[in-house]
Amino acid sequence: MKIALLGYGKMGQVIERIALERGHEIVLKKDEHNTYEGLSNADVAIDFSIPTAAVNNISICFQSNVPVISGTTGWLEHYDEMVALCKEKNGAFISSSNFSLGVNIFFELNEYLAKMMSKLDSYSIDMEEIHHTQKLDAPSGTAISLAKGVIENSQYTNWTLNKPNTNEIHIEAKRIGTVPGTHTVAYNSVVDSIEIKHTAHSREGFALGAVIAAEWIVGKQGVFSMKDVLDLK
Secondary structure (H helix, E strand, O other): OOOEEEEOHHHHHHHHHHHHHHEEEEEEEEOOOOOOHHHOOOOOOEEOOHHHHHHHHHHHHHHHOOOOEEOOOOOOOHHHHHHHHHOOOEEEEOOOOOHHHHHEEEEEHHHHHHHOOOOOOOEEEEEEEEEEEOOOOOHHHHHHHHHHHHHOOOOOEEEOOOOOOEEEEEEEEEOOOOOOOOEEEEEEEEOEEEEEEOOOOOOOHHHHHHHHHHHHHOOOOEEEEEHHHHHOO
């Protein structure tokens, strides 16, 4: 499989190594210093760029008939626009806040727990995410996905970084050292607490999941999610 890497920072370099180990070829390493030359030769593109570049990267892939795996966060106000373009061009697209296989299992656990806890008024919810100091967006896309998973399965209607109102989920975003990513969902009452937590030990889990998603999407048309890739639906 021929892969175009859109974004060649630390994540892009880990993705490159894992892709090569799995027998794939890198035909483009796109950063701010070069062009999209080589994209037309790719079977799939993997976008781990920056929020200001993601929409253009994804659009050019659809225009070039190249499927896109996007792990960039902080641009999702344009998500519906990209979905519409994907459908117009008969493209293939997966955008995820987190491609880690473990995190996507964690997403499922979070939704299941939220359904059970929605019946118990004595518990309140708090979320915490911790990332390295170079992360540009806060809260993380993964934390937002976790909050949306709770909102879709409970009486909560919104999330906030500030002091929460009734029916709001408080997310505490911390930036510490080189932490790859830690996410905690906690339900607290006066008598006890219930907590689920995912701790990433390196970027490799995110990179491996992105490469697996890229392998899965080749030859398909439509807008998909990691639930499709992992057959979790």
